[in-house]
Every structure is written in C-alpha cells, then in structure tokens.
Amino acid sequence: MFETSKPSRVFWFSIILVYIFFVSAVYSLTTVPIDAFNSDNAEQLHAAIKLSTVRLVGMAIVLIGYPLVLLRYMQHAKDLTILLTFWVIAMYIDDHMVLYRMIEYPDRGLFALVQWCRPIMIVSLVWMSIELALRRSPMD
C-alpha cells in the first residue's frame, strides 16, 4: 500500500490537523471565560481545567520533539506516533467512560469546539500510525 519511503499527503494533512488541534486546545485553555466557574458545576470544571493543563504540558513536550524525531529517526517516529495515539485514545476513553462524573468541560466557546474535534484528531493520529507502521522503511 505504501510503496515509497516518503510520507503521503494524507500523512502531512493529518499532522497539520494534530498541530492545529493542539494549538487550539492550548489557546482555549488560556481563554476560558471567568463566569464559567460561577456555575453549579464549578468543581467539575476546575478539575477538567486542571487535568487538561497537565495533559497539554505532556503533549507539548511530545509534539515539540516530534518533528525532529520524524525527520531524523524514522523508526522511532513510528513508535512515538503509536505511543501518542494510544495515549490520546486512553485519555478519550478515560474522559467518557471513567471520569465523566468527576470532570466537566465548558459547553461553549472554543473549548467546546476543541472537545468536539477530539475524534478527528484521534482518527488523524491513527492514520499516521497505520501509515508509519505499514510503510516500507528506507532500509528495505
């Protein structure tokens, strides 16, 4: 399926989507409306913001180093992408199956849009993982 050793256009499109999502998530986190905390579910909202901050710091570390790994160490890029995909899926499952009573994300503004776009980012990462896993390495 992936005969050439160069990533396809879909791969680059996916990676751009992931970075756009990440930048949007960081921006939305810094611009959460103050009045959102005055609502009845302020405790859950606060927990969600706290958790998102920790997660985004971890993701920032990975995504800052990712282009370097992708361009220099292709084999490790595959492992890193798969690891990142598993992590993002684990966070999504955790939020919707485990922590749904503990945390609550803001239901309006950019934050809500970012939450809505999470499955798209997961699909992008899954595509990147599949392509890197099935693609013929330059050594072959």
Next chain:
Amino acid sequence: MVDKNKNNPEITNILAGFLEQQSKVKDFTIQSSKFRIIFCFVNLYALLLGIVYFLVKGDLVEGVNTDFVNEVFLTVLNGRTSVFFLLFVALNLSAYYNFGFKIVCLSTVVYMVNSAIDNTVLFSGLSNLIDRPYFSAFIITRPLFVTALVGLFILHKDKAKND
C-alpha cells in the same frame, strides 16, 4: 499386520502428511522463563487488585476511611476496573494465541500510566495514603506493575526460533 495393498509412494505420502501435521502442532513460541515469571506476577497482581476492588465495593473491609469511598469515587473506580479488566482479558488472550501481544501490552502500559497521572491530579488532595491502606498499597506498587508490563513487552517473542 502390514497392509500390502499400499505401495511405497502411498506410504511416503502418508508419512509426509503426518510430518506436516506435527510441524503445525510444534509451531508455537516457547517464551523465556523470565517472561513466564513476570506474566504470572502480572496475573497475580491483577487478581489481588480485583479482590480488593470487590471488598471495597461491597463494604467488606474494616478500617478503611469510608469518606473517600463516595459515589463519584466509586464511579471512577468502577470505570477504571472495567477498562482494566477488558485490557487484562485482551492481554491474556493475545498471549495465549500469540497475536498482537505487544500492541495490547503497550496499550495497557499507556492506560495504566495515564490513569496514574489522572489519579494524582484529581484525587491527590482528597485523602491521605493512610486513610486507604489497601488502595495505597496498589498505588505505591503501581510503578512496579508498569515496569513488569514493560518487561513483558521487551521479553515477548513473536515468532518461533525455527521460523
């Protein structure tokens, strides 16, 4: 008695057929003793975790501060145990059939690390480790469990040596 109706080519074909069957039976991977020991440890740990979960859920343990076992915490605990149980079943099945073990093992490691981070962020301020000694034992030994899973990931052999 020797069946004289069968000639040499037929006997050769029958023997070849048996050899093929034998090779199919032998086509399984023998994992190292280290792998088997770690795999037993992981299973034992998961079993103990399951027992503690049912003891706390059924309110069968004395000496546990029940303040932390509120409804929200139980929901989180139920969810985590369900996901962990699914991953654990998948881990054992993939080990038995020797199919996709590394992927399942990696996803279990990632899930465990992620849940540890989530727990630290969300529940760290709610109670002390002394308030929940049974769970604290599992929280403290969580790195050991994750290390064991990483060990399984590294030590697992996908294919037989004779391939």
